[in-house]
Amino acid sequence: MLVSLTLVVATALSASAHYTFPRVAGGGDWQHVRRADNFQSNGFVGNVNSEQMRCFQSNHQGAQATLTVAAGSSVPYHASQGVYHPGPMAFYMARVPDGQSVSSWKGDGAVWFKIYHEQPGFGQQLTWGSSNKATFSAPIPSCIKAGNYLLRAEHLGLHSAGSPGGAQFYISCAQLEVTGGGSTEPPNKVSFPGAYQANHPGIQININWPIPTSYKNPGPDVFKC
Template sequence: MKLLAALSITLALATNVLGHYRFLNLNGSGDYQYIRQYDNYYSNGPITDVSSTDIRCNLNGAGKTTGTLTVAAGSTATFTVPNGISHPGPLLFYMAKAPSTVNGWDGSGKVWFKIAQTGATFSPGQINWPSSGKTSVSVTIPRSVPSGEYILRVEHIALHSASSTGGAQFYISCAQIKVTGGGSGNPGPLVSFPGAYSASDPSILINIYYPVPTSYTPPGPSVWQG
């Protein structure tokens, strides 16, 4: 079992760079039409420092020239992952309401709430990740979320090298949306990025190979049931 775990870790490290991926477009739109284009998009590189402002919307993902997609509350938003999610780990979705227009808003402060997450499933001696291999991922915009302009943040946390501090890889994209037909819900708990995660969180600093975990809770706040 220990040999198998060692081989798994070695393989994970060897495919570290080859396995990078990105969330390229929203609802079949053009690439980066509604998704903030960040500085390292050409390399698909992840963020590894949870204390950096880049954990919010990737490397310098300010969104000053990004379009804003109109979506109805209760509808589905789908992100395309051209090469597929190639690392094990959880998938999470957050939203943050802009004070006015979302274009160019940096998303700072305790404004983020989680709307969905997909963690792990378990079988005897195994931990499985339902998001692995996905070439598109979808989330429902909560029906009771107030109308207005938002950043919609998708995040996949790759845990193949997460047994050492700073080893977890965060693949992040931020889309700009305008929600119509919303409700009067009060989203929360609200968190900030950076601030929502710690490098020592047990769901971020974790060995998923040996001993095989028997439970897993994704990091961050609870999901808002809107």
Template sequence: MKASAVFSAAASLFATVSAHGAVDKYIVGDTSYAGWLPYNSAAGQKSIQRQYPSFDPLYIKDLSTVNIRCNNAGVLGTGLTGTIAAGATLKTHWAQWTHRPTSFLVYMAKCPGSCNSWDGSGKVWFKIYEQGLISGTENAGIWAGDAILDTLYATVTIPATLVAGEYLIRHELIAVHQANNPQFYPECAQFTVTGSGTASPPSSVLVSFPGAYSASDPGIDFNIDSPAAKTATSYPVPGPPVWDGASGGTAPQPQPSCHACAVGIGRAPGDLPGPEVWPVWRQVVYRLYGLC
């Protein structure tokens, strides 16, 4: 390869380092739903995922805006809705991810009718999953972001008792690698939940976006480089408690199945990336040059 081609490729790579990541695939059993492609033209795109502009983050200034809801200024659906049974697992894949000290959160909101024509407003969101610091100290420990960076996958379970209907499911990563400057990465997708469940979350665990987070929340007004973070072994994940499908409370945090997956560089066996997915070698370069 000519040197000019190498430098050109390198320049292209580092120009995209600021584009941090987003969910690009939702998997239910043997069915895979493609996510929105933010760097492609919106014309003609159809996805269960709500449109969003880029892999770039939101910041504290965005906590009081509608952007924090689904990262899209309230844009509605494109006409597609996935299907998942209550009690089933929902697996998500990220196109890329670059930050290890990161919390992973999943929310749901029941649509009053068709999700496609609803913007997700109101105190209707409930948290079904959270994982922040897994082990060690806040400053040097293992976070949920470690497992996502290493595998590019995460799996959550829809509450088995949840009443059937149409829902928005909101996946969010909150990266805290910069002192007092957290980064928020929310994306929403439309799903029809099936089953015979009769449970709905109590009002005590419902929040709105904007409104769920404040700049003064301990997990947001947070300095990972502070003396306290070098000894603290727990991190206060922002937002309400996790609803367990019955009376509320916080679900136990599962341990990651993989922390340093060298084989496949974060991809499941046989999961070959399509043209819309960032190349595998980009993840390698991120690690070699400490860009994570």
């Protein structure tokens, strides 16, 4: 009985240390965000070559609705609880091809461009602005074309990343209709999976010792208009 109780408590603590990204703006959970495979488990993606690296989905099922936002605005993206693990927050976007539905488009191929990534503070330890936060601001570039997009939220947990395969990715994708904007086509687009390598120094890294004095985010540079 004691062993069973200990296992239950350990499982609960493990789940509570993890998180999902289920909501944008003023909507409900999984309303404008595609329901990720971890919606119950709060689990993570550990294999950078997994198709779940795209939107943390196995079935590519669309969200209930699409959020309309203006180019040049910011979209509040909410975690299910404060982000517990140390590591960078990042956002990517991908434009749905004209004539295709945002609800059924898979987002495959080299279609993703990065709009934000977080750098740590350096000192006696790395400090992250995302730590314990539950709401993040995704900046929608003012010059991109109007249309339907997937907005991909990614938090990379680095607490166990000193060993191969130890990094933890917490991911989801929101469905957006972007209005206004311009005609700029972002360069340096990448695919998921494919954008990251497991041995990238920003993915396989010991953040505890020796304390890093620099950090290289995985993936492309942040797109700026």
